[in-house]
Amino acid sequence: MPANLTPQYKAAEAKFKAARSVEDKKTALEEMMATIPKHKGTEKMRAELKRRMARLRQEEESRTAKHGHVVKVEPEGAAQIVLLGPPNCGKSSLLAALTHAEPAIADYPFTTTRPQPGMMPFEDVQVQLVDLPPITNEHMDPWMPNIVRVADAALLLVDPTSTAVPEDVEEVRERLAAVRSPLVGALPDEVDYRDCPLETLMVITKVDRAREEDLKVLEEFYAGTFPILRISVTTHLGLEPLKVAIWRHLGLVRVYAKPPGKPVDRHDPFVLPLGFTVHDLAERIHRELAETLAFARVWGGKLDGQRVARDFELRDRDVVELHF
Numbered sequence: 390m391p392a393n394l395t396p397q398y399k400a401a402e403a404k405f406k407a408a409r410s411v412e413d414k415k416t417a418l419e420e421m422m423a424t425i426p427k428h429k430g431t432e433k434m435r436a437e438l439k440r441r442m443a444r445l446r447q448e449e450e451s452r453t454a455k456h457g458h459v460v461k462v463e464p465e466g467a468a469q470i471v472l473l474g475p476p477n478c479g480k481s482s483l484l485a486a487l488t489h490a491e492p493a494i495a496d497y498p499f500t501t502t503r504p505q506p507g508m509m510p511f512e513d514v515q516v517q518l519v520d521l522p523p524i525t526n527e528h529m530d531p532w533m534p535n536i537v538r539v540a541d542a543a544l545l546l547v548d549p550t551s552t553a554v555p556e557d558v559e560e561v562r563e564r565l566a567a568v569r570s571p572l573v574g575a576l577p578d579e580v581d582y583r584d585c586p587l588e589t590l591m592v593i594t595k596v597d598r599a600r601e602e603d604l605k606v607l608e609e610f611y612a613g614t615f616p617i618l619r620i621s622v623t624t625h626l627g628l629e630p631l632k633v634a635i636w637r638h639l640g641l642v643r644v645y646a647k648p649p650g651k652p653v654d655r656h657d658p659f660v661l662p663l664g665f666t667v668h669d670l671a672e673r674i675h676r677e678l679a680e681t682l683a684f685a686r687v688w689g690g691k692l693d694g695q696r697v698a699r700d701f702e703l704r705d706r707d708v709v710e711l712h713f
């Protein structure tokens with residue numbers, strides 16, 4: 390669905406792009422949030438605006454706070470994904486299986502006490518995974534909401550061998566919903582403007598030692614709420630499909646820019662949200678030049694170098710030649 394952005398919104402966006410200070414950026418962003426049309430076609434964009442606002446607030450806090458008081462993770466790569474779940478469900482084990490990070494892993498609860506990032510390679514991009522301490526009714530680190538709010542998506546891990554399941558998982562969902570970060574399988578049509586819903590995949594862990602009937606019960610229970618995957622870090626079952634599902638879930642496209650008359654560089658794609666146009670790509674490459682973009686040629690799908698307009702929406706793996 391097209392976004393149909395208004396001139397007021399576009400003006401606020403231009404202000405945001407020109408802003409240098411955090412204060413000016415926040416003012417412009419507030420204007421964007423107030424003027425963005427509220428319908429299905431702008432859902433992802435609205436979620437993105439909230440995340441940007443949360444990041445700006447984090448930035449502000451870390452400047453004003455005394456050294457060491459703010460816990461945050463510098464975003465890196467194409468997207469940032471948080472690993473959430475009750476104690477001992479296998480969050481750190483999954484981080485170790487998908488990235489080069491070496492987190493502490495142990496067979497007792499509350500092993501992880503600080504966020505631990507790691508980079509997950511997927512084809513030609515890298516996605517940042519952030520392992521976090523567990524969440525329970527009794528315990529959630531005070532900095533946790535700040536980290537969760539700015540993430541692009543989440544994995545909610547469930548241990549089918551736990552005697553507390555699914556109550557322990559429900560506690561995680563309730564605690565996060567209470568701090569206005571409800572975990573959702575897909576963005577709902579109507580979002581309370583105070584909420585920052587986080588798109589979530591459910592990952593059932595340790596399937597190598599789970600009973601099939603317990604897996605089925607869990608899958609039935611959560612089927613209408615989240616997309617669900619089964620994994621085992623011991624046997625590697627489901628790890629490759631999980632990577633693919635994570636990438637698809639993010640709703641991002643990889644685009645390869647090609648200078649006119651030169652071969653395409655397939656090693657270092659630009660990663661853009663679904664719905665971004667040729668003009669948005671030009672801005673990403675060279676903000677000052679974007680306005681002088683004459684046209685573009687695209688290779689991909691049915692296109693084989695045809696000219697497209699500035700508002701052509703790019704697709705995953707398109708090759709684009711920009712003409713200024």
Ligand SMILES: Nc1nc2c(ncn2[C@@H]2O[C@H](COP(=O)(O)OP(=O)(O)OP(=O)(O)O)[C@@H](O)[C@H]2O)c(=O)[nH]1
Pocket residue numbers: 474475476477478479480481482483493494495496497498499500501502521522523594595596597598620621622623624
């Ligand atoms: N058999 C089996 N054991 C697993 C698997 N994944 C994790 N475990 C074990 O489960 C225990 C807990 O794993 P962790 O990765 O430390 O769990 P966590 O969720 O990070 O725990 P906290 O940091 O305390 O919240 C460890 O003993 C792991 O070896 C799996 O796929 N199969």
Ligand SMILES: [Mg+2]
Pocket residue numbers: 480481482493494500501520521522
């Ligand atoms: Mg851990």
